[in-house]
Structure formats: structure tokens, C-alpha cells
Amino acid sequence: MLSLEHPTTWGLFPLGFLFGFVATIAEPAVRILGMEVERATSGGIRARVILLALALGVAFFVALGMFRTLYGIPVHYLVVPGYLIVMVLLRFSDPTFTSIAFDAVGVATSPTTVTFVMALAVGVATVLGNRNPVLDGFGLIALLAMAPILSLMCLGLLYSWRGRKRT
DSSP states (O other): OOOTTSGGGGGHHHHHHHHHHHHHHHOHHHHHHHHHHHHHTTTSSOHHHHHHHHHHHHHHHHHHHHHHHHHTOOTHHHHHHHHHHHHHHHHHSOHHHHHHHHHHHHHHTSHHHHHHHHHHHHHHHHHHSSSOHHHHHHHHHHHHHHHHHHHHHHHHHHHHHHHHHHO
């Protein structure tokens, strides 16, 4: 059993980040979404930018999920404030990015990402011994469902800010 004092537990944060990033980059549906967005916006939003924003968002939330699992934080302590932030962002976000963000949830939480991330979460919860692998695994998936929304809506705010700065 690992404890929080064990030096290897701190390696779970970068490992979670790496797993989330690589799993999202490897997901073919994410690449297709990026290409379709680039095509639909006539190159206004590049596919690479969408891919990178989604990968970084998922990676951050997987690392956050590892933190949550290690410290036994209930998932609703993160999900409820996260969706409250989403509701605030809805007020300020460009409708184009809002629709892309909500469409990206189904793409970013597809079989490749969920398989890798769920295995990581269940494994960590099992090794810790004092966690419920099922709750921690599905709790991480709940966080992952929020990642594309927040990352792409924040990207939309950056695009809006950049557009206003140019004029």
C-alpha cells in the first residue's frame, strides 16, 4: 500500500498529466474534430490549436483527478464549482466556441482516453487501498467531461480578447 508520504505518490501528478495529454493526442476523433472546426471556420480556428487546447485541458483534469484520489476529495467538490464556472463562461464566451466545447465532450471522452485514464484511476485507487476504485475511476471520468468545455471556452475567450486587441 502506498501512503501520501511515500515519494512515488508525488509522481502521480505528472504521470496523470502525461497520460491525459498523450491519450487525447492519440484519439483520432479529436483530430477529426480539429480538422472539421478548421474547415468550418475557413481556417480561423486551426486544428492544431483545438488539439492542443483539448489535450492540455484533459491533462490538467487527469492530474487534478490524481490529486483528488490521493487526498480523498469528494468529486462533487470539484464538479459543482467547475460547472458553475462553465455557466459564468457561457455569458462571456463566443457562441462558436461554446458549441465546439460542448461537442468536444463526446470526442475527448471517447474510448481511447477513457480506457487509459480509467485504468490509471482504478489502479491508483486500488494501490492506495483506502479508496473505492469504482468511485474514483468514475469520478475522474466526471472531471474529464468538464475538461473540454472549460478548455475550449477559455480558448474562445482568448480568441475574443485577441480580436478586440487588434481593433
